[in-house]
Amino acid sequence: MPEYRLHAGPMTLALTFDDGPAPASTAQILATLRRYGVTATFFMIGANVAKYPDVVRQVADEGHRLGNHTWSHPDLGTLSAARIREELERTGEAVARAGRTDPPKLFRAPYGNFSTASLAVAAELGLRPISWSVDPEDWSRPGTDAIVERVMTGARTGSIVLEHDGCLIDEAVPTPGGPADRTQTVDALARYLPQLVDAGYRFAAVGP
Numbered sequence: 001m002p003e004y005r006l007h008a009g010p011m012t013l014a015l016t017f018d019d020g021p022a023p024a025s026t027a028q029i030l031a032t033l034r035r036y037g038v039t040a041t042f043f044m045i046g047a048n049v050a051k052y053p054d055v056v057r058q059v060a061d062e063g064h065r066l067g068n069h070t071w072s073h074p075d076l077g078t079l080s081a082a083r084i085r086e087e088l089e090r091t092g093e094a095v096a097r098a099g100r101t102d103p104p105k106l107f108r109a110p111y112g113n114f115s116t117a118s119l120a121v122a123a124e125l126g127l128r129p130i131s132w133s134v135d136p137e138d139w140s141r142p143g144t145d146a147i148v149e150r151v152m153t154g155a156r157t158g159s160i161v162l163e164h165d166g167c168l169i170d171e172a173v174p175t176p177g178g179p180a181d182r183t184q185t186v187d188a189l190a191r192y193l194p195q196l197v198d199a200g201y202r203f204a205a206v207g208p
């Protein structure tokens with residue numbers, strides 16, 4: 001079964017960012033995390049890793065944890081075990097090469113669809129399946145205020161917060177207001193992170 005909660009002690013939660021890396025927004029998110037000394041986890045799409053290896057390297061160098069989010073972000077419920085294995089292995093190798101690190105040990109299924117086949121393949125590959133417990137739906141660009149409010153309302157000990165630094169529909173320079181525009185995610189993080197710090201929360205990467 002995928003993990004929905006973190007077990008890292010009282011007032012500790014995890015921030016996770018999916019669908020990157022993205023040149024426009026990942027660096028801004030890293031800068032905010034750096035300002036507060038916070039470590040997060042980034043579940044990357046292999047196709048974006050291949051396009052932006054320098055961004056992967058920066059995420060790894062700044063001490064964040066890297067996760068495998070498949071190569072092409074398919075619904076894993078529709079794929080055979082062999083195709084799922086291909087998606088995960090190819091991504092693991094690309095992340096390791098770009099980040100000059102070991103292949104990720106964490107796996108998150110696109111759309112949270114941890115199909116039976118995907119869990120079996122993940123187990124074979126030694127990948128730990130990680131879900132989430134707080135979803136502000138930042139990908140839908142509901143407004144910065146809404147994202148801040150949803151994170152602050154949902155946050156508690158053990159929360160795994162889901163956000164998106166990148167997009168399946170990648171654009172190096174995102175169209176403002178378009179699907180790859182992560183301005184709201186970036187702005188919301190800069191607002192709620194100090195609030196969480198002030199409330200006494202600590203932050204951990206997902207996994208062991």
Ligand SMILES: [Zn+2]
Pocket residue numbers: 018019069073110111
């Ligand atoms: Zn995703």
